[in-house]
Amino acid sequence: MKSIPHRILEGRSTGYYGLIAGLAALVLAGLWAAYYMESNGHHVTGMNNQIVWGMPHVFAVFLIVAASGALNVASVASVFNRPLYNPMARLSGLLAIALLMGGLAVLVLDLGRPDRLIVAMTHYNFKSIFAWNIFLYTGFVAIVIVYLWMQMERRMNGFVKPAGYLAFVWRLVLTTGTGSIFGFLVARQAYDAALMGPLFVTMSFSFGTAAFILFLLSLCRWAGCPLGHEVMERLRRLQGIFVIVVLYMVVVFHLSKLYITEQHGIESFILLDGGAVTLIFWLGQIVIGSLIPLAILYSPYTRHSRPWTAVGAVLISVGGLAQIYVIIIAAQAYPLEIFPGKIVVESSFFDGAIVGYQPGMPEVMLGVGGVALALLIVTLAMKILPFVPETLADVRDSPETESVDAPPATESAA
Amino acid sequence: MSDEPRASEQKGRQARRQFLGRVGAAAAALALAPGVRLIDLAIARPANEPASSAQRWGMLIDTGKCASGCDACVRACNDEHGLEARHGPATDAQWIRKVTVRDRQSGASTSLPLMCQHCKHPPCVDVCPTGASFRRADGVVLVDKHTCIGCRYCMMACPYKARSFIHEQLDNQKSYAPRGKGTVESCTLCVHRIDEGRGRIPACAEACNGEGRRAMLFGDMSDPQSDISKELARNSGVQLRADLKLDLGIRYRGID
Numbered sequence: 001m002k003s004i005p006h007r008i009l010e011g012r013s014t015g016y017y018g019l020i021a022g023l024a025a026l027v028l029a030g031l032w033a034a035y036y037m038e039s040n041g042h043h044v045t046g047m048n049n050q051i052v053w054g055m056p057h058v059f060a061v062f063l064i065v066a067a068s069g070a071l072n073v074a075s076v077a078s079v080f081n082r083p084l085y086n087p088m089a090r091l092s093g094l095l096a097i098a099l100l101m102g103g104l105a106v107l108v109l110d111l112g113r114p115d116r117l118i119v120a121m122t123h124y125n126f127k128s129i130f131a132w133n134i135f136l137y138t139g140f141v142a143i144v145i146v147y148l149w150m151q152m153e154r155r156m157n158g159f160v161k162p163a164g165y166l167a168f169v170w171r172l173v174l175t176t177g178t179g180s181i182f183g184f185l186v187a188r189q190a191y192d193a194a195l196m197g198p199l200f201v202t203m204s205f206s207f208g209t210a211a212f213i214l215f216l217l218s219l220c221r222w223a224g225c226p227l228g229h230e231v232m233e234r235l236r237r238l239q240g241i242f243v244i245v246v247l248y249m250v251v252v253f254h255l256s257k258l259y260i261t262e263q264h265g266i267e268s269f270i271l272l273d274g275g276a277v278t279l280i281f282w283l284g285q286i287v288i289g290s291l292i293p294l295a296i297l298y299s300p301y302t303r304h305s306r307p308w309t310a311v312g313a314v315l316i317s318v319g320g321l322a323q324i325y326v327i328i329i330a331a332q333a334y335p336l337e338i339f340p341g342k343i344v345v346e347s348s349f350f351d352g353a354i355v356g357y358q359p360g361m362p363e364v365m366l367g368v369g370g371v372a373l374a375l376l377i378v379t380l381a382m383k384i385l386p387f388v389p390e391t392l393a394d395v396r397d398s399p400e401t402e403s404v405d406a407p408p409a410t411e412s413a414a
Numbered sequence: 415m416s417d418e419p420r421a422s423e424q425k426g427r428q429a430r431r432q433f434l435g436r437v438g439a440a441a442a443a444l445a446l447a448p449g450v451r452l453i454d455l456a457i458a459r460p461a462n463e464p465a466s467s468a469q470r471w472g473m474l475i476d477t478g479k480c481a482s483g484c485d486a487c488v489r490a491c492n493d494e495h496g497l498e499a500r501h502g503p504a505t506d507a508q509w510i511r512k513v514t515v516r517d518r519q520s521g522a523s524t525s526l527p528l529m530c531q532h533c534k535h536p537p538c539v540d541v542c543p544t545g546a547s548f549r550r551a552d553g554v555v556l557v558d559k560h561t562c563i564g565c566r567y568c569m570m571a572c573p574y575k576a577r578s579f580i581h582e583q584l585d586n587q588k589s590y591a592p593r594g595k596g597t598v599e600s601c602t603l604c605v606h607r608i609d610e611g612r613g614r615i616p617a618c619a620e621a622c623n624g625e626g627r628r629a630m631l632f633g634d635m636s637d638p639q640s641d642i643s644k645e646l647a648r649n650s651g652v653q654l655r656a657d658l659k660l661d662l663g664i665r666y667r668g669i670d
Contacts, residue, residue: 041582041595048504049578052566112564112579112596120563123544130543130567186658187537187573338528338574338654339515339669345523346482346514348503349575355504 004087006152006386009223009379016222016379023376030369033362034109042112045360050350051332055359056110058325059367062207063103063374064137064178065200066320068171069208070215071096071144072238075171078147078164084234087389088216089164093148094378094387095215096171096208097141102374104137106366129180136174143167152386175204182327189266190331195256199249203320206242210316213239215378217310220392223382228394229304236309240297243316247290250323262337269334269354270326276356277330280322289319329357465552470663471603472553472635473619474642474651475526477668479629480622482525485512487630490621491529494604495591500582507578507593509601510618515669524669527618527630530555530576530601531654532663538568538577547598553635553663554603562597569598573655576600603663635663 009016037045047054073092077085085092108114124131147163150156179200185191213235220227254271257263268274270281293312295302302308335344335352344352382388491497491510499506510529516522532555538547539555546562549555557568569577577600584593590606593599604616614620619630633642651665 038596042579043501043505043581048581049506049508049569050504050575052569052579112566112598113562116561116563119544119561123546123561125539125542125545128541128543128567130541130565134543181567184541185537185571187571187655332570336573336575339513340655340657341519342515342517342524342669344513345516346512346525348488348511349508350504351511351513351528351575352515 004389004391006087006090007388007390008384008386009382009388011379011383016383019379020376023372023379026372027369027376030106030366030372031109033365033369034114037110037362037366038114045363046358047360047363048355050355051329051357053328053332054357055363056106056366056370057328058321059370060103060106060110061178061328062317062321062324063099063106063370065175065204065324066207066211066317067096067099067103067204068140068175069204069206070099070212071167071171072205072208073212073235074147075164075168076238078161079168084230087392088212088231090148090151090387091216091219091389092212093144093151093167094381095212095374097144098374098377098381099208099211100137100141101377102370102372105373106370109366110363129177129184133174133177133181136170136177140167140170140174143170171204172201175201182331185331187336188331189263189337190270190327190334193253193256195249195253199246199253202242202245202249203323206239206246206316207320209235209239209242210313210320213313214310214317216392217306217313219382219388223388225388226391226393228392230394231392232306232309233304236297236303239313239316240294243290243294243297246323247286250285262340265337266330266334270330274330274333274354277326277333281326281330284322285319285326288315289322290316293319333357465550465554467551468636469634470553470636471608472532472633472642472663472665473603473616474631474645474665474667476629476631477524477526477666479627480525480527481627482512482514482523484525484625484627486621486625486627487527487618488512490617491601494588494617495602496584496586496588496593505579505581507580507599509576509578509599526666526669528574528576528654529618529664530572530603531574531660532601532603534661534663536660537571537573537658541567541571543567550605552608554605554608555600555663556602556605557597557599559592559594559597559599564596564598566598572600573658573660 045054071092073085074089074096076082077089108117111117120134124134126132143163144167147160147167150159150163176197179197182191183193183196216227216235219225254267257267270277272278274281293315296308296312296315297303333355335350335354338351347353488510495509497507497509510527512525513528514523514525517524532553534549534553536547536549536555539549543565544561544563546558546560547555547568548558564579566579569575569579577598579598580593580595583595587593591602604614604618607614607616615632616630619632622628622630631642631645633640635642635646637643638647646665649667651667652670653660653662653665
């Protein structure tokens with residue numbers, strides 16, 4: 001396949017500056033929220049000594065998981081030799097770095113002592129999976145930057161493939177590490193499962209691809225980059241498979257928990273009588289985040305429609321947030337089993353009781369600020385370096401077109 | 415005048431000086447010795463020496479002696495460390511709390527104090543990214559307030575909900591119990607009392623004794639002659655969540 005030249009985003013329109021201003025405002029609001037939480041103390045949030053990780057962690061983990069998945073497109077191009085994806089590899093790498101930066105910013109600003117970031121960078125306990133993740137995250141950014149450099153610098157193009165392999169392996173380890181942050185918590189009924197690592201890997205495939213689809217559709221619409229049917233068709237199929245794989249993992253995860261009698265309590269809390277948690281699981285994660293998107297992605301009435309594909313990707317992202325909310329919040333809301341065989345009848349610290357969680361406005365603002373930061377990084381970077389492919393239009397002589405469904409006669413452009 | 419009488423006079427002076435010197439030294443020794451001995455008694459382990467693994471501080475809690483309405487241990491801990499009620503039990507620091515449990519089978523109720531269990535293999539120490547959570551050689555699990563970044567991962571990992579995150583600005587702190595907004599803390603087993611080495615016991619156990627209950631027996635579990643070791647040899651008690659095999663420093667009786 002002929003290599004497609006890239007260009008920088010012109011970025012002189014009112015819309016571009018408006019977008020920058022809007023995103024910057026959201027980032028500033030997130031920073032203010034962090035300042036408000038840090039100066040007053042975390043009692044102004046919905047978090048407490050039982051729900052110690054709240055909405056900021058939901059957003060941060062979602063962004064970090066989506067970040068490694070956003071690199072899928074580049075990996076498919078470099079590792080799995082699909083030249084159709086080559087022109088999008090730079091965008092894929094850029095989105096991956098930006099999402100990770102957004103997630104890390106939220107994570108750091110929600111620390112009790114964000115001013116001690118330097119301590120986290122200089123004191124390591126290597127038995128901690130958290131400490132490992134600090135290396136995995138910073139390493140990911142460094143490796144993807146090198147990967148982008150190999151792609152952009154003509155004389156380094158020969159190293160694109162090895163860099164792509166390294167980035168691919170690294171992102172798998174990274175997401176396994178992120179899942180293991182939860183999987184290694186043996187005392188919590190909802191976690192303590194080796195399956196958390198692989199589950200997070202599949203989640204990253206799905207959420208990252210959804211983020212990339214939304215990014216690509218928006219970019220091609222606003223930047224005037226022709227977007228062919230083949231590209232969208234491939235991404236739609238990938239997305240559909242990833243949603244199915246995540247659903248499969250979720251089913252296996254809960255079935256394996258249901259097999260263990262001592263886990264029936266937490267499973268009943270999530271699946272049946274957990275109030276908001278149960279609603280968010282069934283309505284948010286399963287219906288909105290999985291079943292409706294699958295219907296959109298595979299229905300003959302919607303599958304070739306770009307607006308519908310975009311709706312599907314938005315729903316998958318919303319479902320992703322719901323899934324991470326259930327993973328993080330439900331596990332803390334449900335009481336720890338400190339006294340097996342006994343019922344707690346009195347405690348000054350909610351032992352044996354389910355604790356509610358009402359996210360505070362600053363928490364949500366910080367999380368949204370992280371998303372805005374990721375988008376701001378992407379928007380600014382495209383104006384500085386040549387990330388945008390000249391065209392993603394169909395190439396008729398490509399052998400890959402043979403396996404792709406024929407485009408419908410009337411295709412709506414997003 | 416001959417030289418002989420002068421020489422004998424000098425010898426006499428020397429002997430007198432030696433005598434006075436010896437008497438002075440003996441008097442000084444007599445005066446200082448008790449003080450030196452007292453200092454020796456007061457410092458079991460000099461401040462510049464690290465905690466030793468020859469000791470394992472722990473506590474045996476006899477729930478049969480613990481009254482359900484009594485919270486003397488909780489009040490003593492709060493007073494000792496300056497823990498105040500601020501924004502409610504959900505966010506207030508609780509280093510020790512009273513819990514009442516009922517057996518599902520027999521219906522028997524038991525009241526007990528619950529705090530950091532000072533595990534030999536503490537999950538909080540395993541997961542802490544900066545190493546701020548640490549276990550001393552003598553078994554006391556602590557948080558280094560200088561390197562805690564407030565990530566709360568230790569709180570996610572603790573099987574006993576024993577840790578508290580400081581949710582607000584604090585003032586009027588005790589010099590021996592430094593605390594800080596945005597960091598995590600938990601029961602220190604009154605390490606400032608232990609390190610004094612004068613046989614002082616944690617405030618909670620002292621208060622329990624003060625109430626005449628003697629439900630909390632503190633001591634060195636590695637010393638076979640200590641009261642706690644003798645009691646544990648007689649009846650080893652139970653460890654909470656023994657299935658996790660964390661080898662706890664706090665043992666309970668009466669909740670089998």
